[in-house]
Amino acid sequence: MTSAKFFAIIFSAVVSAIAVAILIYPLWVQWQRDRIRTKPCPRQWLHIIESNLAIYRDLDLAQQKQLQGYIQVFLREKQFIGCLGLQVTEEMRVTIAAIACLLLFGDHKTYFPNLRSILIYPHAYIVNEMVMSDRYIVEERRVARLGESWTQDQLILSWEQIQQDLRNWQDGHNVILHEFAHQLDQEDGRAEGVPILPRTLDYALWAKVMSSDYLQLCDQVEHQQKTIIDSYGATNPAEFFAVATETFFEKPRQLYQKHSCLYELLQRYYRLDPRQWHQFKE
DSSP: OOHHHHHHHHHHHHHHHHHHHHHHHHHHHHHHHHHHHTSOOOHHHHHHHHHHOTTGGGSOHHHHHHHHHHHHHHHHHOEEEEOTTOOOOHHHHHHHHHHHGGGGSSSOOSOOTTEEEEEEESSOEEEEEEEEOTTSOEEEEEEEESEEEOSSEEEEEEHHHHHHHHHOGGGSOOHHHHHHHHHHHGGGSOOSSOOOOSSTTHHHHHHHHHHHHHHHHHHHHHTTOOOSSOGGGGSOHHHHHHHHHHHHHHSHHHHHHHOHHHHHHHHHHHTOOGGGSGGGOO
16 A cells, blocks of 8 residues: 555545544534533522522423523533632532523524633623724723623623612513623524524514614604613614523513514513513502
8 A cells, every 4th residue: 555545545534533533523512412411400599599589480490490500511611700809609600691591592502602601790891992083083991791602602791780770570681691692692603683583584574673763762762761671772683682682581571562563572582571570460
């Protein structure tokens, strides 16, 4: 056998092995996740979930079990990093996971695949932001932020804001829901208010409903009218989806009354109906 033939055989074998690994890896990941989800949730984690997730007891037993499984996979796959000297505790990790995993009940069980690390600041953090003034001059400003979702790898949260959100579940503001809705939106690499949907046919309805309600919010904000959806949602379609998600989980009855089509769209997407949760019933 010539050396050329030998190296050709080796090259072919390596390529074949890589191809098999590529095919098998997703199955292996799914097997691992299924195995983790079936494990009993640690008692200490359950205590944290019951204490910090206001709507947990409103979920039926099957949904609670599902959520526990999602949380365990999430905590196995994501890294938490404390910033400015913050020591990340078990309560922080489980609380963030519990709220983020509320967004996984629909057909999007990829566990925020672009996300690797969650950075937690003790309070609002300062960033340098480039903005354009009225005279079309680009200026650098220092801006305080409570959270941020990056297309690649990282998501940032303020623990002080999370604690405030836990105390005020029905105020329509939740930084975890907001930033993880951005993660769903960014899963295809773009942030435009359109997450990956189960069927191609779903995109037309999504565009119709979201565009209509987004423009309605923009008009209400321009005319300084009171809105159920926070005015920050008028910033752009990506922010509208994130803010609408917050409203869906925290002000479901009000959202349905004012934006029934939007509510039903999000209900189908998230496969949850918060209007039925006890604390939101009249």
